[in-house]
Every structure is written in C-alpha cells, then in structure tokens.
Amino acid sequence: MATLILLNKPFQVMCQFTDDQGRATLADYVTTPGVYPAGRLDYDSEGLVLLTDSGPLQHRIASPANKTPKTYWVQVEGVITDHALSRLQEGVALKDGVTRPARAEAIPPPAVWPRHPPIRERRNSPTSWLALTLTEGKNRQVRRMTAAVGFPTLRLIRHRIGEWTLDDLPSGQSRKVHVHLPKSPANRRPPVRKGKPL
Template sequence: MPLILFNKPFQVLCQFSPQPGRASLADYLRTPNIYPAGRLDADSEGLMLLTDDGRLQHSIAHPDHKEAKTYLVQVDGALDAGALARLQAPLDLGDFVTKPCRAVQIAEPGWLWPRTPPIRVRADKPTSWIAITLQEGKNRQVRRMTAAVGLPTLRLVRSSIGPFSLATHPLMPGEWVEVPAGDMKKI
C-alpha cells in the first residue's frame, strides 16, 4: 500500500489517461494502480499525494477530513492589510463562501525552483507572495480568492498536505518519493 509524494510540474494534468499533446501523471509515475488523493490544476504546481488505498485516498482528499493544505501564491500587485484580512475571513465567491483560513505575507521562497516558462516580469508593477492554508479545497479556490481581493494569482505552488511538505521532502518538479508505511498513520 504505497503512499507517494509527487512534485507536480507546471502544465501537467492530474490524471493518468493520456491527452494528445499534454503531459500527465503517467509521464512521471509508473507505479501500477495508484491514484491521486486530490488534484491540482494544470497551471498549478507542487505537492500531490498518490496511493492505491481507496480509504486513505478519500481521507486525504475529502474536505470533511480537514487535512490542511498550504499554498504559496505569487500575486500581481502589492498586498495590503485589508486584502490579507479579507483572504483570512469567509469570502463570498458567488457560488460558495469560503471557510476562514490562515493567510500570511511571506518573502519569495528562496528554495522554490524556477518555473518553466517563467512568470512575466513587469518592473513597474510589484508582486507579492502569500502563504494560504486551507482546510477545504474547492475547484480553483485559491485563484478565485486572490482575484476577489484584487490580486490575480501569477503562480500557485502547493507546499504541504497534512504532515507532508516539500520543506521536509525536497523534490524537484517531476520527482517523487515513496513514504514509509508508518508515515501513513499521521493522516
């Protein structure tokens, strides 16, 4: 019963079935009968967990189990206290209201790999970095949250899920590691 930590590269689809002209998980992982426990959009990067255990997969991915997920988000514009407070409070996104979350401004992570293709650089407009930790994870939620406070997302990297993080398991994009069976009990 493997549990695999995988650093999903930018523009890789979170599926094993091939799509013409698109990279997918099958291009990186050859372990049979494993499935992602949650998803990341193609334009998002970072930590994913995969397993062949359906119950474990459900307990990691389902919002009712409240596994914290932290995202490092580069946004277009200067973050101020008002925008940060709005991100942390319940935020009405039209079709649902977010739960309160943890959001803090951070310096650009020095350990973060360069993205290919790179993020555009505009000398006349600042960017900011935010670490957002959610207990939920609806479709494109982080991107929609930052846009709702006037700061469109330029780059989104999931850095941790529950007890697992790219800080303690440094993986470059496309790399993966199987976690010892005992680590599954932490979930």
C-alpha cells in the same frame, strides 16, 4: 501498510494518467504501478500531489469531510496588504459561496525552482508572495480568492497537504513513503480510479 507517493508536479501537467489531447500527465513522472491521486491539482498549478494504492488513505486525504489542511505558496500581482490578508482569513464571497476561514500571511519569496515558461512580469509592477492554508477545495479556489481581494495570482505552488510537505523535492521528482493504517475491513477497499494508472 499503504504506499504513498509524494510528487512535485510541474507546471502544465495534468493531474491524471491519461489525456486525449496529448498533454503531459502523471504517467510522465510516476512509475509506481497501481497508485492514484488523492485529490487534484490544476494543470497550471505546481507542487505537491499525493498518490496512493490505498482507498482508505485516499479517502482520509481527499474527503472534504476530513478538512485536511492544504498550504499554498502564492505569487500575486502587487504588494499584498494587511486588509487583503484579513479578508482571506475571514472568508471571501465567491459565486459558489463564502470560503471557510483560512490562514493567510505575507512571506518572503520562497527559494523555489524556475517555472517553465516563466510568469509574465511587467516592468514597474511589483509582485509579492503569501502562504494560504485552506481546509476546503472549491474549484480554482486560491486563484478566485486572491482575485476577489484585488491581487490576481501569477504563480501557485502547493507546499503542504496535511502532514506531508514538498521539503526539498525538486520539480518533477517524487518520493515514496509507507503509511501505517489500522487494521479494518474498510481498509481493504481500492482507491477511486480517475484516469488509468501505469
């Protein structure tokens, strides 16, 4: 049985346990010893981060080969168009290659927590929200994709990773679950350590 921590990472928190610049890190929010993040989430992005004490579970979640779907709620400048959504669905040409086909749809503004500090809103400049589901993880991919189709990202919240979602988890809070893993010698390997745990 593996331990899995679901954390709603706040804005401007490093997705690691230490930082030599004195910025907030996972250590400010997670007290369970011996767990490490399964994947990353940018400093200026919010939402679901999964942490585990199991190497096999970490690999299952984070390995690009497994193509674990991740869903993001994205607030963008302007009112997103059907044409832009179609381009996101088909794949967008970025400097490091064309993105895989994605699921993209306009959504009503979700009932989410206030961000601190709030986004900079311009008078007479509308914003809109979309849900974007990816099966890959290029660097800052969501932001680059929406910018490429003419709708820069203002706020980015990861809502789902595979079968796990934020549900009603408040910003900065975490929830512990246990995941059953098949018995196998490979399941004894420790998780990849990126940054010191608590």
